[in-house]
Amino acid sequence: MANRFHRLTLARHRRLLDSHTRYYASQAALASTPVRRLNVPIEFGSTPLLHHTAKTLSKTPGLPSSGASSRLNLFQAVNAALRTALAASDRVLCFGEDVAFGGVFRCTAGLQDEFGKLRVFNTPLTEQGIVGAAIGAAAEGRKPVVEIQFADYVFPAFDQIVNEAAKFRYREGETGANLGGLVIRMPCGGVGHGALYHTQSPEALFCHVPGFRVVMPRSPSQAKGLLLSAILESKDPVIFMEPKILYRAAVEEVPDEAYTLPLSKAEVIKTGADLTIISYGRPLYMCAAAIEAAEKDRPGLSVELVDLRTIYPWDRQTVIESVVKTGRAIVVHESMVNFGVGAEIAATVQEAGFLRLKAPVKRIAGLTTHTGLAYEKYVLPDVARIYDGILATVDY
C-alpha cells in the first residue's frame, strides 16, 4: 500500500521536475534537456538497504531469517521493539511528552492500552525533568525508555546527560551503581520541511563526553534489534537516534520474533575494493544511490559501504580494516562537517592507516550553517555531492 502510494508520488515528482527545467522561455531550447540523474528522490521501494522480501533477511548478519516477518516501517518497528521490551521485562518503563496517545510519530501507539498507565505515561513538558527522573529510576533498577520529542529539544537535558548520566557509573565507583537500561530515544535528521528546529542531528555532541552508547539505526529491521539490545542487554545507558524521515519512508520485512543486534559493531553492508564509505542513518541511502551511479559510470569500480550503527563507542577495527584494504575513505553524515563525527573517523583512520591511504580522507557532511527551511536540500549531503566525492577520491 505504501509502495503504490510512493510510486505515484515519484511519478508526480518527476513530472514536476520536468516542467521546471523548461520554466524560462527565454532559454534557447537545448538539443537534449538535462535530466536529473543523481539528486532524485530515494527509491525506498527498491533500495538495496531494505529487505523488500523475507528472502534477503539472511544476508544481514544477526537478523533471524527462518521465522515469520512483517512489512513494517520505522515507527512500527520501534513500536514493535518497545512492545517486546515492555512484555519481556516488568522493569521497562516508557515515558515522555505525548507518549500516552502514541507519540507525535506513533512510535508508542497502543502501548499505554496494553501495558497500563504506571508503565507508559505522559510527563509534563520538561526534558531535564524527564531525563533526570529517568536517571533516578534507572539507578533503582528500572529500565526507563524515555522519549525526547525531537533531537532539537534535547538541550535542556544536556546537563543531565553529560554531567550526570554519563558520569554516574564513574563517580559511584565501587558501589557498582549504574544506569544500564536507561534509553533516551529521539527522532533526528532532515525531513524536508523541518527547518532550524526539527532537523538537527546532534550525535557528535553526545560522543564527545563518554558514558553513553550513541546508536542510529538505518532501517526498521536494524532499529528493532538495536533498540532491544539497548533496552534489555546494554549495561550502559543508550541514546537512540531515529532518522525521522525514515519513520514512514523506510518499509521492509522485519522478523516477528524478538532479536537483538550488537551495539558498538559496525556492519559492512556492501563490500568493495577501491573505496570505503562510512556513514550512518539516512545518508546511507544517498550513499547507496551515489555508489550505484559511480559504479555504473566507472566499470570496474567497487565501493565498500560501512554502516557505523553505533556512533560511539564505535567499531574502529571494522572501519580501519576496511580503509586499509581499499586505501580510500569518505565519511558521510547529515550534521555539520565542522567538529563532527567525520572529523573523528578521519583522524582515526589516517592515524591507523596513513601509509595505505591513496587519497585524503574526505568528509561529505552538512554545510557549516543552520538548516534553513528553504535551503535544506543544499545544506544536507546529497547524492550529487557524494557521487562527486567518490570520483574525486578515486581520481586523486
Add this chain to the structure above:
Amino acid sequence: MPSSPRFPGAINSPLTTKMDWIVPSLMPPIPTYRILNSDNVIEDESRLSAEIPTEEILKWYHNMLTVNIMDGIMFDAQRHGRLSFYMVSAGEEAVMVGSAAALAADDVITCQYREHGVFLQRGFELKDFMSQLTSNCNDPGKGRNMPVHYSGRKKVGVHAVASTLGTQIPHATGAAYALKMEALENPSAEPRVAACYFGEGAASEGDFHGALNVAATQQCPVLFLCRNNGFAISTPSSQQYRGDGIASRGAGYGIETLRVDGTDIFAVYEATKEARRMALEHGGRPILLEFMAYRISHHSTSDDSSAYRSREDAAHWKSPERNPVSRLRHWLESKGAWDADRDREARAQIRKDVIRELTDAEKEKKPALRAIFSDVYADLTEEAEAQRQELKRIMLKYPAEYDCDQNVDGVQGL
C-alpha cells in the same frame, strides 16, 4: 452563564467579576514550625509525637558535635595543604542529623554537598569520610571526585555527590517512582521513600522545577528537603528569589509544604517523620520541606565570606542561643542528660578520633591507576584500552617524569 466554566487548565476555578490580583507582598509569610522555644524548652511536650529515647537524642547530639568538630579540623587541614578542598556545614547540623534520623535506613537519598551530617547519622564512619577526603584506595569513589563528594550508596544509601547543583532533585523523583512501583509489586515489604537535599540557591535551577512538576503529576513518594541557609556562595537569598522562600513554590506544583526552624532538631525530626508518613499515603505523593537555617561557615575553603557579609551576622547565628548544636545541648543539660564535663570529654575524644583517622587515611595509598579508565562504561572500550596501553608506554619510557608510587601497584596498576 455557568459560575464555573471548567476550563481544562483550571477545572474548579469559579468566575468572578472582581479583578482580584494575587499580591504576594500582601500575603502573610509562611510561618516557621518549631518545637523548642527561644529558651530551648519544649513548651508543648505533646509536639513530640512519640517518646524518643534519650539515648537516641544523645546520639543525635554526638553526631552533630562530630560533624561540627570534623568540619573545623578539616577546614584547617585544607589551609595547611593536607586537603585540596573542604566545605563546612556549620549551622546546619540539626537539619542534617534531625532529618536523617527520621528517614528509614533503606530510603534512597540524593543530596547536594553540604550534608555530611546525613551521611554520619545514616552510618558513615570517620574512616569513610577521611578515605574520600584524602582520595585514598579505600574511597569507594576511587579518588575521582573532589573532597566532600562522597560515594556512599552501599553504606548509607546516598547517591554519589556531584558538584552540579539541582541535578539531584529529579533523580529523587525518578527513584521515588521506582519505589512506588516496587511497593505495588511487593505490598508486603516496607514501602520506601526517596529524599533529596538541596539549597535554596539550587532551587533556582530548572531541574528543581522539572523535578517537582513530574513528582506531583506522577504522585511520587519523594521528600524535597530544602536547606535554606540564606546564602548561595556570596548571593544572599534576597537576590536569589523574590517570593516567600522555597516553601511558597510548593503550592504552585500542588505539593504539600511546611517551613521548619532548621536550628531546632526536634522540629526537623518531627516534620521529616510526618512528611515521610504523608509521602507514603495513598500510594505516594511528594512533600516539600523548607528548613530555615544560617550558613555560619564560608561557602567552602575557596571562599572568604567576610567579602560579602559582616562578622556580626555570622556571630549572631553562631551564638549559643541560635546555633543548633548548643540549642540541643542546652535542652539535654536542662533534662539532666548532659553536662559541661561530658561535653568537654566528648569534644576532646572526637578531636582525637578525627585527627587519628585523617592521619591514618593520609598514610594509605591512592587508588590504582586503572581507575583512570574503568567505569566510564561497564567494560573498557577498545579505544580506552588502546589509550591505557599508550599511557603506560609513555610512563614506562619516561619513568622520571611520573611519580605513581603513591598509587596501589604503581605504574603496574594502570
